[in-house]
Amino acid sequence: MKLTAEKIGRMYFRSGRDTNFFYAVQSIDFEPEEGKVTVITGRSGSGKTTFINMLCGLLTPSCGKVMLDGKDIYALSDRERSLLRNRSFGIIPQGQTGLQCLTVAENVLLPVSMYGRAGEKEDKAKKLLEMLGIDDLWDVYSNELSGGELRRMSVARALINDPGIIVADEPTGDLDGDTTVLVMELLKKRSENGAAVIIVTHDKDVMPYADTVYTMEKGVLKKQ
Amino acid sequence: MRFSLAIACKNIRRRPVRAALMCIIVLFLSFTAFMGGYLIISLQNGLDGYRARLGADIIVVPSAAQGHGTVDNVLLHGITGNYYIPQDSLRKLDGIEGIEKNTCQFYLTSAKASCCSARVQIIGFDPVTDFTVTPWINSNIDSGISDGDIIIGSDIAYPADGSIRFYGESYHVAAQLEKTGTGLDNAVFTNRNTIDKMAHSAAGTVERETLKDIDPENAASCVLIKVKDGYDISAVADDINIHISKVRATPSVSMIESVAQGFGNVSVFISVITVGIWLISVIIIIAVFALMMNERKKEFAVLRVAGASGKMIVSAVSAEAAVISITGSVIGLVISLILTAPLSESIRNHFSLPFMQPDMMIMLFLSVGSVVMPFLIGVITAVLSAFRITGNESGLLLREDA
Structure with a gap:
């Protein structure tokens, strides 16, 4: 699965004024390698999250294109792009992202159940939770979880569909050292199985797992 | 989905x-x-x-009945009364100009005592002269009303044997009327002969001692008047109020308006x-x-x-x-x-x-x-x-x- 960003940029307006705008991301060319872990670091507000949101179809670029296997994902309809995101991307967003009305199992199986195949993946969900050390929380509602447990749950949810591209925004943010190792080992294993893993992080413990490291500064991406 | x-x-x-x-x-x-x-x-x-049931241009009631057993109270609230127009006043109505036709109604309230099945307003009308109740009753029942028969309002319950007792006598329920939303839903209708009979029976009871001084066959609780075309209804009502004592004539439109x-x-x-x-x-x-x-x-x-x-x-x-x-x-x-x-x-x-x-x-x-x-x-x-x-x-x- 080949993901390519061609000169993508994102402009924001300040206070709704037409003339007062800035570029959070400036005309970036980017092509993550399949089977590799790509890490993006940079100061807060440098445009990292905006950049990866554009890569996975969550934020329309102001300029440029995001191509997946030769197709411009922003030229697709919302329904097509949503299905593509469901099948091809595993996204671990920043912050706590559990749906409170669902149990841990239902949260993990969410990407599968919305297209009607939840039953097929229950064993896989159990195995992922076991690998992440939270298999005992299967029936627990997500609002009863700690920050670290929620983060591991969202990692499992991102991996449930065996995506070819994994995009993680601070995946170890709420985790202790041991759990960071658990999560990173899992993501590394996925890259070894052929997935392109893109991680945005400030966490130095993640660096040993990186195959390629980029730094984002004022919306400009530089390879280290 | x-x-x-x-x-x-x-x-x-x-x-x-x-x-x-x-x-x-x-x-x-x-x-x-x-x-x-x-x-x-x-x-x-x-x-x-209410508008449909009023049916007359002018309502004449005894002055003493104002606010009690008047026709609007009977129609609206089912408030009953036993007030009667003196015979000399009734006779004077014939001398009033502009009256096309009139009909008398006789009201009798049943008693709470054991002689009566229920306390209701009984309205006696004359099927020969009546132009207000008869069309309505005829639209509800096929046959006319015979002596000894009563027609009851929609809110009155009656026993399975089909008769209701008033002042010691049983009367056959010939029909029950459809609901009107007025006081008439709690009233009983009968013809003049039957109500005269009831009044004679009632005159012997303690509750209706006043009836002893009344000749039911020639008395009325109210007179409903239809005015001739070309005559002003209010003027005819005023004429009645001026020339006939002990009665009060009211144009029905003013009742409807209120x-x-x-x-x-x-x-x-x-x-x-x-x-x-x-x-x-x-x-x-x-x-x-x-x-x-x-x-x-x-x-x-x-x-x-x-x-x-x-x-x-x-x-x-x-x-x-x-x-x-x-x-x-x-x-x-x-x-x-x-x-x-x-x-x-x-x-x-x-x-x-x-x-x-x-x-x-x-x-x-x-x-x-x-x-x-x-x-x-x-x-x-x-x-x-x-x-x-x-x-x-x-x-x-x-x-x-x-």
Whole structure:
């Protein structure tokens, strides 16, 4: 699965004024390698999250294109792009992202159940939770979880569909050292199985797992 | 759709207080829609019935009867009386110019004592001269009224043997009239011969000692007058009041006007309350849904991240709003239906207005309307709020709540 960003940029307006705008991301060319872990670091507000949101179809670029296997994902309809995101991307967003009305199992199986195949993946969900050390929380509602447990749950949810591209925004943010190792080992294993893993992080413990490291500064991406 | 419905049901189960509050607001909408419509239609029906039953241009009653057993009191409230026009006054009516025809009615109140089955107003009319009651009775029953027969109003219960006892004598119930929403629903009608017989029997009782001084065959409780074409009704009524003592003539239109004005005041009051509650409830619904959707931005963003399309999220929100709205509006309707009887009674008594419940078709229309309208308002408001949120880019939603 080949993901390519061609000169993508994102402009924001300040206070709704037409003339007062800035570029959070400036005309970036980017092509993550399949089977590799790509890490993006940079100061807060440098445009990292905006950049990866554009890569996975969550934020329309102001300029440029995001191509997946030769197709411009922003030229697709919302329904097509949503299905593509469901099948091809595993996204671990920043912050706590559990749906409170669902149990841990239902949260993990969410990407599968919305297209009607939840039953097929229950064993896989159990195995992922076991690998992440939270298999005992299967029936627990997500609002009863700690920050670290929620983060591991969202990692499992991102991996449930065996995506070819994994995009993680601070995946170890709420985790202790041991759990960071658990999560990173899992993501590394996925890259070894052929997935392109893109991680945005400030966490130095993640660096040993990186195959390629980029730094984002004022919306400009530089390879280290 | 299955996924959307499942998410909607889980959301409701996990947020019962939020769902219950929404239900209560929709319930208010449903309740006010039904009750507002029901009360206004019932009052309009009652007014129409009252207008139809009055049937004469001028009503003449004894001066002593003012405010008691007058025809409007009988018609409106079923308040009964035993007042009679002196014979000399009745005879003088023939000398008044402009009267096309007139007919006498004789009122007799049954007693509370064991001699009578029920305390009701008995109205005796003359089938030969009558032009007010007979057309109405004939529209309800095929045959005329025979001596010894009575026709009862819709609210009077009668035993299985088909007879009711007044002053020690049994009278055969020939027919029961349809509901009018007026005091006539509690009245008994009979012909002049039968009421004369009842009056003779009543004259021997302690309760009706006054009847000893009355000759029922030549006395009347009221005279209903039809005025000749070209004559002014008020002028004829004034003529009667000037030239005949011990009676009071009133143009029936003034009675209708006073009732119609009362109806107008009450219906404006009900309309204002209904529209006010609707406006407030709709504003609350819009505000609550908008706040609720804002609060759920993160939830929508997570669904988008997992691969849900905007349409799937809007479907889930619609399904949730539909479940809440249909529950609220059906509960509102059930409460309305339970409260119709006591509330109707209270309005009838408090505002002294004729009141007749709408027929089944109108009730059905009101019921469906009071469920469908709040349901649509709830769902449309929720869907518009969801569209507003899902119209934003998911990446921005994620950032707002990160």
